[in-house]
Amino acid sequence: MKNLFCGINVEINRGGKQLATNLTFKIESGAILLLKGKNGAGKSTLLRVMAGLSNPASGKLFWNDEDIGKNIPQHYGRLTYVGHSTAVKSDLTIKENLKYWLHLHCRHKKGERQLKESLETFNLAGSSNLPARFLSSGQTRKLALARLTLKTSPLWLLDEPTVGLDEPGLTSLSSLLNSHCEHGGIAVIASHDLIQVECPVHALNIEDFKLSLIHI
Numbered sequence: 001m002k003n004l005f006c007g008i009n010v011e012i013n014r015g016g017k018q019l020a021t022n023l024t025f026k027i028e029s030g031a032i033l034l035l036k037g038k039n040g041a042g043k044s045t046l047l048r049v050m051a052g053l054s055n056p057a058s059g060k061l062f063w064n065d066e067d068i069g070k071n072i073p074q075h076y077g078r079l080t081y082v083g084h085s086t087a088v089k090s091d092l093t094i095k096e097n098l099k100y101w102l103h104l105h106c107r108h109k110k111g112e113r114q115l116k117e118s119l120e121t122f123n124l125a126g127s128s129n130l131p132a133r134f135l136s137s138g139q140t141r142k143l144a145l146a147r148l149t150l151k152t153s154p155l156w157l158l159d160e161p162t163v164g165l166d167e168p169g170l171t172s173l174s175s176l177l178n179s180h181c182e183h184g185g186i187a188v189i190a191s192h193d194l195i196q197v198e199c200p201v202h203a204l205n206i207e208d209f210k211l212s213l214i215h216i
Contacts, residue, residue, distance in 0.1 A: 001184075002028060002029040002030075002184065003028070003029045003063065003064060003154050003155075003184070003186060004026065004027070004028050004029075004062075004063075004064050005026075005027050005028075005033075005050075005061075005062070005063055005155060005186050005188075006024075006025060006026040006027070006061070006062050007023055007024060007025050007050075007059060007060070007061045007062075008024055008059055008060055008061075008062070009021075009022050009023070009024060009058065009059040009060075010022075010023040010024070010046070010049065010056045010058070010059035010060070010061065011023070011056060011057040011058040011059055012042050012045050012046050012049055012054075012056060012057060013045075013057045014042065014045050018057070019040075019041065019042030019045055019206075020041070020042045020046070020206045020207075021057075021058075022059075023046070023059070023204070023206065025202075025204050027186055027188070027202060028186070029154075029184040029185065029186060030181045030182070030184055030185070030186075030199055030200070031181065031186065031199055031200040031201070031202060032177065032181065032186075032187045032188070032189060032195075032197065032199060032200070032201045032202070033186075033187070033188045033189070033201075033202050033203075033204060034189050034191065034194075034201055034202065034203045034204070035047070035188065035189065035190040035191075035203075035204055035206060036192075036203050036204065036205045036206065036207075037205060037206035037207050038207065041206045041207055042206050043159070043190035043206060044083075044084060044159050044190060046190075046206065047081070047083075047157050047158075047159050047188065047190050048083075049061070050157055050188060051075075051076075051079060051081045051157050052068055052069070052072040052075045052076060053081075055069070063075065063078065063155075078153060078154050078155055079153050079154075079155040079156070079157055080147065080148055080151055080153040080155070080156050080157070081157040081158075082144050082145060082147065082148065082156075082157070082158050082159065082161060083159045084159040084160050084163075086140050086141060086143070086144035087144065088132050088135075088140050088143055088144055089132060090131070090132050090133035091131065091132075091133065092131065092132055093128065093129050093130060093131055093132065094119070094124050094127060094128045094129070094130055094132060094135070094143055095115065095119065095128040095129060097132055097143060098115055098118055098119070098143075098146060098147065098150065099115065101147050101150065102115075102150055102151075114149075114150065115150075117149065118146045118147075118149040118150050119146065121146055121149050121172055121176065122142035122143070122145060122146050122169060122172050123142075123168060123172070124139070124142060124143060124146060127139075136164070137163075137164040138164035138165055138166055138169060140164070141161070141163060141164045141165055141169070142165070142169050142172075145158075145161060145172075145173060145176070148176055148180075149176070153185070154184065154185050154186060155185070155186050155187075155188070156177075156180060156185065156186070156187040156188070157187075157188050158187065158188070158189045158190070158191075159190045160190060160191055160192075161173060161189060161191065161195075162191055162193045162195065170195070170196075173195065174195055174196050174197055177195065177197050177199070178197055178198050178199060181197070181198075181199035182199070
């Protein structure tokens with residue numbers, strides 16, 4: 001079954017200030033929506049609205065034909081959100097962080113094999129027992145992104161996922177996104193960078209409200 005995620009005449013505010021209005025987009029299974037705009041334009045705020053963590057000032061967002069605002073818990077169940085703030089627990093090890101996230105967010109208990117695969121995705125297996133407080137910013141970003149492999153979510157919302165990543169990390173992220181899209185997933189990404197992927201990428205420029213197709 002193909003999914004459709006769309007927004008109609010969405011207005012977003014922050015601190016009482018209007019950031020953008022009349023944002024309209026439509027993204028289908030197997031594609032990526034790239035949010036573009038200068039710093040402070042509202043990319044992160046729009047992602048939070050898409051995640052159901054904040055309300056739009058006006059307009060609506062739909063998953064297929066359902067208004068996401070009418071059942072936020074159900075919407076939480078279909079998405080994985082990795083914010084600019086990684087939410088990594090500094091006193092836990094890399095592996096413990098992943099186990100903690102599994103306990104909070106996944107209905108089905110995953111075993112050691114799945115955790116091992118998640119660690120290997122971003123080459124974290126060799127340091128899995130290292131407390132997160134000793135990680136570099138790039139390693140912390142990899143740990144946050146490794147959570148994407150532990151929950152089957154049709155919708156990924158990623159805020160600046162490339163920040164701090166080295167070339168192997170960027171390659172791993174591209175592979176994850178390609179696999180996600182190949183299996184019918186949708187990703188919305190706020191980023192200044194173009195991520196090399198094989199699936200269709202649509203760009204929404206928050207400053208001029210235009211939706212366009214990017215060929216990478």
